[in-house]
Every structure is written in structure tokens, then in C-alpha cells.
Amino acid sequence: MRITMIGAGYVGLVSGVCFADFGHDVTCVDNIESKVESLRQGVIPIFEPGLEDLVRANRKGGRLHFTTDLAGAVSNADVVFIAVGTPSRRGDGHADLSYVYAAARDIAKAMTGFTVVVTKSTVPVGTGDEVERIIREERPDADFAVVSNPEFLREGAAIADFKRPDRIVIGSQDERASEVMREVYRPLYLNAAPLFFCDRRTSELIKYAGNAFLAMKITFINEMADLCEKVGADVQKVAKGIGMDKRIGDKFLHAGPGYGGSCFPKDTMALVKTAQDHDSPIRLIETTVAVNDTRKRAMARKVIAACGGSVRDKKIALLGLTFKPNTDDMRDAPSLSIVQALQDNGANIHAYDPEGMDVAKDMMPDVTFGADAYSIAEGADVLVLVTEWDAFRALDLRRLKPLMAQPVLVDLRNVYPPDEVRRHGFVYHGIGRRE
Numbered sequence: 001m002r003i004t005m006i007g008a009g010y011v012g013l014v015s016g017v018c019f020a021d022f023g024h025d026v027t028c029v030d031n032i033e034s035k036v037e038s039l040r041q042g043v044i045p046i047f048e049p050g051l052e053d054l055v056r057a058n059r060k061g062g063r064l065h066f067t068t069d070l071a072g073a074v075s076n077a078d079v080v081f082i083a084v085g086t087p088s089r090r091g092d093g094h095a096d097l098s099y100v101y102a103a104a105r106d107i108a109k110a111m112t113g114f115t116v117v118v119t120k121s122t123v124p125v126g127t128g129d130e131v132e133r134i135i136r137e138e139r140p141d142a143d144f145a146v147v148s149n150p151e152f153l154r155e156g157a158a159i160a161d162f163k164r165p166d167r168i169v170i171g172s173q174d175e176r177a178s179e180v181m182r183e184v185y186r187p188l189y190l191n192a193a194p195l196f197f198c199d200r201r202t203s204e205l206i207k208y209a210g211n212a213f214l215a216m217k218i219t220f221i222n223e224m225a226d227l228c229e230k231v232g233a234d235v236q237k238v239a240k241g242i243g244m245d246k247r248i249g250d251k252f253l254h255a256g257p258g259y260g261g262s263c264f265p266k267d268t269m270a271l272v273k274t275a276q277d278h279d280s281p282i283r284l285i286e287t288t289v290a291v292n293d294t295r296k297r298a299m300a301r302k303v304i305a306a307c308g309g310s311v312r313d314k315k316i317a318l319l320g321l322t323f324k325p326n327t328d329d330m331r332d333a334p335s336l337s338i339v340q341a342l343q344d345n346g347a348n349i350h351a352y353d354p355e356g357m358d359v360a361k362d363m364m365p366d367v368t369f370g371a372d373a374y375s376i377a378e379g380a381d382v383l384v385l386v387t388e389w390d391a392f393r394a395l396d397l398r399r400l401k402p403l404m405a406q407p408v409l410v411d412l413r414n415v416y417p418p419d420e421v422r423r424h425g426f427v428y429h430g431i432g433r434r435e
């Protein structure tokens with residue numbers, strides 16, 4: 001199969017490289033020249049574990065190509081995936097589909113022979129219809145079908161998620177296109193990943209429903225954590241206790257500073273907007289969005305309380321800035337709101353993140369960035385663990401304590417056992433645990 005991937009970001013690059021690794025001939029197109037040039041040199045513009053080796057191996061195997069020439073890449077393709085961004089539209093929270101529609105127009109102009117155009121980007125219900133309309137308008141003669149194939153990979157575990165998915169959802173009403181999609185995913189379903197076929201609109205909604213449900217599950221346990229703090233219970237054990245019920249499941253019940261990232265925040269908001277537009281509001285998700293938004297700044301209040309009620313002129317050391325570990329993605333990271341709220345209250349922020357600092361430097365003015373956990377802890381009034389990178393899981397507490405002005409640890413990811421931290425002479429504050 002000759003596959004063209006429009007957009008070489010987190011999803012397009014990972015999907016393209018994995019398809020190549022399964023033996024397809026893949027061309028990844030991006031309109032940022034510097035990105036394409038560095039990919040050609042084997043330099044990966046994002047941090048994603050395992051990706052660099054996979055790119056190198058498939059480049060060597062001659063199955064993976066990078067280009068800015070969309071028309072050239074589309075003209076020979078059997079399948080063209082649209083994997084461009086669909087960020088929140090400024091002002092109203094709807095998904096901004098301008099990149100998807102622009103790509104559709106360019107694809108239309110270039111395609112030859114029967115071509116399957118696949119929306120892999122997360123797009124609201126009805127986008128496939130509009131993509132079809134655009135292509136038809138641009139090229140009334142074209143032989144094509146538009147399919148929805150949402151992506152469910154997580155950053156930081158993207159290659160494993162792509163290669164061993166729980167399911168592959170394909171929204172197609174065209175038998176020829178369905179056959180092509182079966183061929184594209186053959187290596188995966190031979191590997192036991194179920195293909196789930198449905199109509200295009202249903203497929204588009206499955207993606208939003210899935211992300212919204214997971215966001216709601218996280219928000220549920222976060223609110224449960226707040227209650228645990230008030231009534232003297234332990235949210236880790238509540239999560240374990242309910243998670244053992246197979247109907248509930250034990251995943252996505254880890255209480256923390258609120259969900260962030262490039263997808264849950266924008267996708268929950270876009271679903272809320274779609275539902276309101278169709279006079280069918282989803283109040284559970286409206287509430288999820290509101291609760292999660294306020295939670296991030298509430299985490300700053302937790303830090304302020306741990307510092308005795310004021311952080312003015314105090315030194316706060318933050319461990320981890322990205323929205324989760326094993327990524328350099330800072331989009332909608334809870335750290336952004338936490339830093340802003342602490343700075344609003346007069347704090348001096350020092351921070352360290354293993355992979356996110358290059359991006360964070362442009363987003364966080366007046367933050368001092370350090371070389372590791374110990375250097376930022378020097379003279380600090382509180383150490384705040386924001387993102388649970390492995391590198392922060394076994395900190396040398398004996399070494400840390402004498403470095404700090406006050407030995408206080410606010411653990412927003414419940415990484416440390418409170419008793420052990422206290423034994424080392426620290427004051428410990430977790431999430432939803434007995435203080």
C-alpha cells in the first residue's frame with residue numbers, strides 16, 4: 001500500500017512510521033520546511049520514546065519518506081490520511097477545522113485514480129461530510145471515498161499504543177474504501193487488534209465520547225480526592241477498591257492536578273459545543289470541563305497553604321512541567337496555570353523538567369530553569385512534584401533536606417509514601433490522602 005500522511009506531528013509521524021514499520025510505503029508531508037528537513041536528517045522534532053530508532057530503521061529500509069510536496073505525495077497514493085491539528089478555535093471553543101479543510105482542498109487537486117481520504121485528526125461529527133463536499137467541489141471528476149479513522153494513541157506510549165491498540169475504529173460507507181482500510185490495518189489485526197466498522201458520523205463521535213469519558217473518570221477521582229481530604233480517607237485506596245470492580249476498571253483513576261495535554265481539554269470543550277449546537281447538552285462533560293479548569297489553580301492554593309498561607313518572595317521548586325511524563329508536550333499542561341497562580345501571589349519559581357524545558361522557556365516568563373531536581377531545591381521553601389517523571393520517583397530525600405530552606409514536599413501525583421517522606425523529616429502533602 002502507498003500511504004501518504006498529511007501532517008508530521010505527534011499523530012501523523014507516529015502513525016506514518018508505524019505503518020512503514022509494518023511494510024507499507026509511507027510518505028509523510030508537512031508544510032513546515034525545517035521540520036521536514038530535520039526529519040530527513042533523522043532528527044526528530046518531538047520527544048517520543050522509541051521514535052528516533054524506528055524512523056532511522058524505516059528510512060534505511062526505504063519505506064519512509066518526508067516531503068513538503070503535498071501534490072507529489074498525494075498523486076501516487078492509495079490512501080491519504082489527514083493528521084493535521086484541530087486546536088480549539090479562539091473565542092468559542094469549537095474545533096478549528098481550517099487545517100483539515102485546507103488539506104482536503106490540496107488533496108483534491110492532486111489525487112489520481114481511486115483514492116481513500118481518511119480523517120485521522122480528531123474532528124467533530126459531520127466533518128467527513130464537509131471534506132467530501134470540498135473534494136467534490138474542487139474535483140467533480142474524482143474517484144474517491146472519505147473515511148473516518150480516529151486515533152487513540154497516548155503521547156509517551158505512542159508506538160506501543162499504535163501497534164497494539166484495543167481497537168481500530170473505521171467509519172466507512174464505501175465497500176471499496178473499507179477493503180483498502182482492511183489492507184492498511186492487516187498487520188495489526190493479524191496481531192489481534194479488532195477492527196470495528198461503523199458509519200462515518202458514529203466513528204467521529206466515538207473519538208470524542210472516548211476522550212470525554214476518560215476525562216470525566218479522572219475528574220470524578222479528583223473530586224473524590226478532595227472529599228477524602230475532608231473526611232480523612234485515602235483516595236489511592238478508594239480508586240483501588242472501586243477499580244477492582246470490572247464494570248468500573250482500574251485505569252484512569254489516578255488523582256492529580258487535573259488533566260491537561262493537547263487533547264482532553266480541547267476535545268471535551270469541542271464536544272460540549274457540538275452538543276449545545278444540537279440542543280442536546282451533555283451536562284456531565286460541561287461540569288467536567290468547569291471542574292478541571294478550576295482544579296489547576298486550586299493546586300496553587302494547596303502550595304500556598306503548605307507554605308503557611310503566603311508564597312510572597314518565597315522560592316518554589318517545581319519538578320516536572322509537561323502535562324504528563326515521557327513527552328515534551330506543554331500544550332494545556334497544568335503547570336502553566338499553577339505557575340501563573342503562584343507568580344500572581346508573589347512567588348519566585350524555579351523549575352526542572354527532563355524534556356519540556358525548551359518549550360516551557362517560551363511559555364513561562366520569569367521562571368528560573370535548573371539542571372536537575374537538587375539544584376532547584378537549593379534554598380527552596382517547598383518542593384512541588386507536578387509531573388511524575390521516573391527521574392523523580394527515587395529522589396534522595398537525605399540529600400534534599402539540608403539543601404532546602406524548609407523541608408516541605410507537595411506531591412501532586414501521590415508518588416511518595418507519606419510515612420517514608422515524613423521519616424526523613426519532611427512535611428508531606430499529597431492529593432486525597434490523610435494529612
Ligand code: NAD
Binds near residue numbers: 011029031085123
Ligand atoms: P501537531 O500539531 O503535533 O501536528 C500537526 C502537523 O500538521 C504539524 O506539524 C503541522 O505543521 C502540520 N500541518 C498542518 N497543516 C498542514 C498541511 N496543510 N499540510 C501539511 N502539513 C500540515 O498535532 P497532533 O498532536 O499530531 O494532532 C493531530 C490531530 O490528531 C489532532 O486532531 C489531535 O486531536 C489528534 N490526536 C492527537 C493525539 C496526540 O496524542 N497528540 C492523539 C490522538 C489524536
Ligand code: UGA
Binds near residue numbers: 122256257260
Ligand atoms: C489521551 C488519550 O488517553 C488517548 O487515548 C487519546 O488518543 C489522546 O488523548 C488524544 O486524543 O489525543 P494523552 O493526552 O496523550 O492521551 O495522555 P493521557 O495519558 O490520556 O493523559 C491525559 C491527562 O490526564 C494528563 O494530564 C494526565 O496526567 C492526566 N491523567 C491521566 C490523570 O490525571 N489521571 C489518570 O489516571 C490518567
